[in-house]
Amino acid sequence: DIQMTQSPSxxxxxxxxxxxxxxxxxxxxxxxxxxYQQRPGKAPKLLIYIASTLQTGVPSRFSxxxxxxxxxxxxxxxxxxxxVAYYCLQTYSAPYSFGQGxxxxxx
Amino acid sequence: QVQxxxxxxxxVKPPGTLSLTCVVSGGSINSNDxxxxxxxxxxxxxxxIGEFYRGGSTHYNPSLESRVTIxxxxxxxxxxxxxxxxxxxDTAVYFCARANIQLVYALDTWGQGILVTVSS
Numbered sequence: 005d006i007q008m009t010q011s012p013s014x015x016x017x018x019x020x021x022x023x024x025x026x027x028x029x030x031x032x033x034x035x036x037x038x039x040y041q042q043r044p045g046k047a048p049k050l051l052i053y054i055a056s057t058l059q060t061g062v063p064s065r066f067s068x069x070x071x072x073x074x075x076x077x078x079x080x081x082x083x084x085x086x087x088v089a090y091y092c093l094q095t096y097s098a099p100y101s102f103g104q105g106x107x108x109x110x111x
Numbered sequence: 112q113v114q115x116x117x118x119x120x121x122x123v124k125p126p127g128t129l130s131l132t133c134v135v136s137g138g139s140i141n142s143n144d145x146x147x148x149x150x151x152x153x154x155x156x157x158x159x160i161g162e163f164y165r166g167g168s169t170h171y172n173p174s175l176e177s178r179v180t181i182x183x184x185x186x187x188x189x190x191x192x193x194x195x196x197x198x199x200x201d202t203a204v205y206f207c208a209r210a211n212i213q214l215v216y217a218l219d220t221w222g223q224g225i226l227v228t229v230s231s
Binding site for chain 1: 173208
């Protein structure tokens with residue numbers, strides 16, 4: 005089974021900062037990596053799929069990148085509504101697996 | 112536009128069976144997509160439970176495989192989850208979701224989730 009290691013588990017930032025969250029897979033997953041945002045009490049929302057493709061309706065300040073075996077989600081100019089939780093998900097091989105999550109907090 | 116809605120008991124006694132229904136509207140469960148269940152214990156990360164594809168193909172999380180069954184009710188366009196021998200560790204919000212083949216199986220559509228508490 006593929007394990008996803010997501011870091012950091014929490015991140016403090018100020019409005020307007022640029023932040024980066026990282027996921028690494030325990031084996032190659034090609035680019036079958038997706039990013040989600042989850043607000044408290046709500047279902048996850050797809051932000052980026054296939055590592056770098058922005059889902060329809062998602063603001064362009066969100067971006068994804070793959071470099072080697074590392075996947076990153078970058079939020080440029082963080083807005084107040086962005087201070088929630090983020091997760092990665094691999095769908096390369098079942099059983100699919102999520103990262104442990106990153107909580108973005110206001111500094 | 113596809114919409115998903117979970118329903119079922121909010122409280123299950125151990126070591127009973129958890130049974131949930133996900134109604135799919137705006138689309139057919141016989142599409143090319145996989146129908147998925149995900150859960151999230153309070154304050155914790157998301158856990159992929161398993162998925163179902165038309166014709167009966169399934170994949171399950173090995174940690175739950177001996178206790179879980181995902182199936183569909185075609186006549187009512189529903190996806191069903193059954194989890195047996197539940198314990199307090201199965202207390203979680205349960206989500207159904209669509210794994211969209213066009214997005215390389217990204218889960219692009221989710222239900223609102225249902226909290227299931229396992230307690231005597």
